[in-house]
Amino acid sequence: MANDFCWFELVTTDTAAAGAFYEAVIGWTSEMSSGPSGPYTIFKTADGIPVGGMLEMKDMPPAWLGYVAVDDVDAFAGKVQAAGGQIHKAPQDIPGVGRFAVVADPQGAVFVLFKGAPATPPLQPAPMSPGSLGWSELHAADWEAAFAFYSGLFGWVKHDVVPMGEMGVYQTFGLSQAFGGMFSNHQPAPGPYWLYYFGVDGVDSAVERVKAHGGQILMGPAEVPGGAFVVNAQDPQGGFFAFLGMRG
Template identity: 75%
Template structure:
């Protein structure tokens, strides 16, 4: 079974401020909910539930991707056996599903998730405003991590894009289509991490919204194959994210 990311979650020390930032910048609407750790905010693109947010005062802000699996407990053991680590053991979210927080052998964290039903949650069209369109692994050594993820999640290599002195950018995903890319980032933020891309209508106006709402643009806009443009940014609490859209 090839796995894809099925949910994205922002852990932040200030949920109220982060909600104001992301609704202004990405255009999401929000819905109040609750989870095992208390109040939980759901991000919506139109009528689609695309991600969530959890306030935790004592951890750095950051986004986590949920990878859909058929058995969370078995996969957590596989992650450990392959050199990764279990950061939060498998646990149920009542009426939602089961999850575990894990890390790959180089320390990048992600979540294993199995929903209550077999139906994948409906998703907005790729590249549409508010969609979560690309998942990128900033690794210490991407080739070693590809060898970790591929057998676990059924991923194969798609395009290999040369990046000059930075080596190559390797796209990956199930056989059907690439869902993300990975490369060896020789200046990683404190450690290797996953970066998630959110669709916006126009990249230039989104850059202005990032700045106007207290965020920082770290890189870009840079054109990517297919004609879209990307920007790497940081929210006011320190969470890293990227935006994907057309110019103008």
């Protein structure tokens, strides 16, 4: 769907180690491919549906990037710049795959604009299913200013507001349905960033798998509206990620 997240990508310093970690923790399988920057790993659910990718870059901190589907990468890159954002990688083609640009919002959170080459949209796993990528969360310096930027860019609208006490509010957003949330995290490290939630089959066992394979649990399990539980974590290379599912 246009103006929604359509792909997720891990840029890391050690793809072999990171791939083994996420396969164990999330339950993905992986397939080697190639991209404009060299070897490219594709993560798939147990049903064989591609949901994300991974590439190795030694000169930048490990991080997950979210791709937002747009109908014109160049036009949207211009809108990002006009609204005070930055262009980190100018629009370019991936032969046979599509066109992309790496950009950042005015507060510095990085994301990717993408238009796929195929006419038919790729398969999407069922929401909340193991291995699916089901929630996108912005840790902003100022969520209200961030929302103004993204709503102007993508037409995102506000959904539910969740009070968080002294931390303020958690504003969910999306199009016809909510697919993410944002809040003001006044000490985000290493700065404002997007955090992506992956579905798992049993939150408690996933917590143990994170620990057993060298990752760290940063928060949770914490119950969220709807009865699911969420956990924030860090992989062994330093990339932040999160997962959600039911207890047990």
